[in-house]
Structure formats: structure tokens, C-alpha cells
Amino acid sequence: MLFPPSKKIIKWNSYEHDEFGITTENAEKISFMHDKRNKKEKALIEHLKGQETVKIIRGENPNNIFTYGSTYMSVLEALKYGKINPSIIAPIYLNPLPIWELEEFRNQDNIVIEQSITGQFTSLLKGKAGLNIKHTITQYDGRPFDPIELSIKIKEVL
Amino acid sequence: MEDLKTYAENTWCSGCGNFGILNAIKNAILFLEEKGIKRENIVITAGIGCHAKIFDYLNLSGFYGLHGRNCSNSEGIKIANPDLKVINFSGDGNGLGEGLAHTIFAAKRNQDMTFILHNNSVYALTTGQFSPLTEKGWKGPSTPLGSFEEPFNPISLMIEVGATFVARAYAGEIKHLTDIIVEATKHDGFAFIEVLQPAVSYHKWEEYSKYVEFLNNEPRTREEALNTARISHKFTLGVFYRTEKPVYHRELYGDHNPITKKKSREERLEKIHKILNSK
Numbered sequence: 001m002l003f004p005p006s007k008k009i010i011k012w013n014s015y016e017h018d019e020f021g022i023t024t025e026n027a028e029k030i031s032f033m034h035d036k037r038n039k040k041e042k043a044l045i046e047h048l049k050g051q052e053t054v055k056i057i058r059g060e061n062p063n064n065i066f067t068y069g070s071t072y073m074s075v076l077e078a079l080k081y082g083k084i085n086p087s088i089i090a091p092i093y094l095n096p097l098p099i100w101e102l103e104e105f106r107n108q109d110n111i112v113i114e115q116s117i118t119g120q121f122t123s124l125l126k127g128k129a130g131l132n133i134k135h136t137i138t139q140y141d142g143r144p145f146d147p148i149e150l151s152i153k154i155k156e157v158l
Numbered sequence: 159m160e161d162l163k164t165y166a167e168n169t170w171c172s173g174c175g176n177f178g179i180l181n182a183i184k185n186a187i188l189f190l191e192e193k194g195i196k197r198e199n200i201v202i203t204a205g206i207g208c209h210a211k212i213f214d215y216l217n218l219s220g221f222y223g224l225h226g227r228n229c230s231n232s233e234g235i236k237i238a239n240p241d242l243k244v245i246n247f248s249g250d251g252n253g254l255g256e257g258l259a260h261t262i263f264a265a266k267r268n269q270d271m272t273f274i275l276h277n278n279s280v281y282a283l284t285t286g287q288f289s290p291l292t293e294k295g296w297k298g299p300s301t302p303l304g305s306f307e308e309p310f311n312p313i314s315l316m317i318e319v320g321a322t323f324v325a326r327a328y329a330g331e332i333k334h335l336t337d338i339i340v341e342a343t344k345h346d347g348f349a350f351i352e353v354l355q356p357a358v359s360y361h362k363w364e365e366y367s368k369y370v371e372f373l374n375n376e377p378r379t380r381e382e383a384l385n386t387a388r389i390s391h392k393f394t395l396g397v398f399y400r401t402e403k404p405v406y407h408r409e410l411y412g413d414h415n416p417i418t419k420k421k422s423r424e425e426r427l428e429k430i431h432k433i434l435n436s437k
Binding site: 013 | 196197198211214219222224235241417
């Protein structure tokens, strides 16, 4: 990648532009640039396939608990307190969602734990990864899950 | 020497004041090159608007960013490599509307850059809404009954917030504008040039040429400059204020240049080890 000072002219352009950085309204060039940028997602997914993108802790209980972000630690504490042992699956990346890691859980007993009134994480897993979700545990009072209360809620739906 | 013109089709209205600014900047750059400034060290930034199209018409490296964000881009470029000469183009809507905070802070910091404000007193590219410098009473698509807001006084504003070179020029006086651009670029610090730029879709050249006149003398003190800026009419041309003050990047890290004097990875690792082992 070139940076100034450079004899070759370098133009960064926030408008749609041609390969020299000059603004363009040309239909063909605009489509071409969109395609070019879209290719990044494919390259990104290939790169991510070689990294850890989902944390999976396998347990003996046949249920699976899906969680992400700050909810993850609350869930671990709840399971420890309640002495329950389902598998825990916590995606590290939500976009692109690592669906290649989640395929095996499609038709199993899946529970989602998230702090959202609209259940966005559940919708994402259903929509993008095709997972069957049997129950969503949620809380939206501006506080983290209490591990003791959470373990009771989990036991109710296992 | 490569042409300063690009192959881009020019879409300014025929007779636009921006052509005057384009000619002046080209002349200024050729003059500065004779004085030793290398073309590859000149970097331009622009906001969004009719003014910003100048970016496509000038064969220079630069960053054509978001509406109002030209100053933050300019500051970043300058702080990264202070050897570069940064020329920043802005419209009156772009620089004193959306980009007001950036413009004021770049001046407050006395960043070493040349800030050219294309003042056509309107949001031209979006068909004529009133802008921060629109005269009271302007009837446009967003103010059909006439704007009731008073415009800023850009000259006194910029002196007040810390600009160290403040001038006004006119797209119809290309020689004067060229000279001002050259002086501003040579000036060490934030150089602000308001350029009266008739936008023929909304104004007539006569509205300007009838009133344009030059300052008799350059004010000698800041107080005099502020006063002159306030009492003179908005078609008064000339340098209102210039002074020498510490420049941002030199206050930040002296003669250091983060790009050309970048420490190698080994040197940096060694430094970190030293700090960790010294406890």
C-alpha cells in the first residue's frame, strides 16, 4: 500500500471512484466496485475458518446453552452453582456468524440466554445458522444475570 | 513536470467561481515548486460539496473524505508526517456547519495547514439551502419565506479561535488569490483563507464585483484585526491577521517525524523489555 509522499498520485475517495481514485458515476464501474468490496466477506470467512470463532465447552447433559459477550461468565457461574452440566456454546464473532461451527447443533435441545427484549441473538441463530431453539431465557433490567436466579431459570427448562 | 489537471470531467456550472479558485491553486502550486516544495509532499483534503469536486480536478494525492471531516483528515495527515504540506478545501456549509467543531479545533491547535473556505453562502450541491454564511432574508428551497438567521463573521471567528493567518480573497481576483495561497502555505501554522466564490446558479458576479475592495492596511495587532474584521463589510479583501505561534506538531513532539523516523520493531521491543525489566 502506498502512502504520501509519493510521486505516483494516491487518492483516497469516499465517493464511488475508479481505480485511480477519481469520482465516477459510471454504472459499470459502480457495480464493479461493489463486487470488489463484497469479495472481502468471502476472504474474511476463509480466514476465520482457521481461527477459534466459537467457544465450546461440552457437557454430559444433552441440552446446549447458547450465549455471547458478558452473559457468558454469568452462565458459567450459574451452572457451577446449580451443579448442572449442559454444553455451552459462545460465538466470539456474530458477523460473519461461524455457521460452519454451529451446524452440528441444528436439531438438538438448544436454549439461548440473552439480555434483550426482542431476542435478537435467538433470531440470529435461527435465521443464519438454522438452529432449532426450544427456549430463550432473557432479562432486560440493566443488570447482569444473578448466577443463583439464573441457575433456577435454567433448571426449569432443561 | 506532470500536469496538475486530471482526466475527470468538470461538472461545475459554467462561470462558477470555483474555476477561479482552481486556476489560483494551480498557479500557487507551480510557484511553490519553483521555491523548492516538492509536489509529492503536497497533500490535499476536501469535504463534500461543490467545493470538494476540486479534488477530482487536481492531480495531487489526498483524502476526499466525509462531509465536514476534511480538517480531522488534514490534522491526521500532518501529525503523521509533518514534512507534508497539507492544503485543505472546504465549503462554507461543510466547514462551518457539519465540520464546525473540526475547523475550530484545528485553528485552536494552530495545526500547520492551509484552509481554503469556498464561500458561496449556500449549500450549492444540494440545490440551494441556506448555510452558516447565508445573508439574512435568503429565499431558498428550505427558507421560502426568507432566512431569518444572521450569518457568522468567518474572519473574526477564526481570529478569535486561534488561527494565525486569516485572509479573505475573491475568485474574481485570481492574482491576489494566488499570492494569498502562496503566503498561507508558507506560513507556519493554521492559515485560513475565506474565498468569495460566486455560485452562478444562486448569485450573480455583479453582486460581488460591485462591492469588492481591498483593505487599506494590514492590521498590526490582534485587537485591530478583530475590530477591522467586525466593522469592514464582507467583500473586503486582504490579510486581516498574521502572527507566529507554536505549531501543534512541534509542541507535541519537537522535530520528530513518526513516519520517517519510525523505530524498527526490534528497537521498540527492546524499549518495552527495558521498561518491564527495570522494576
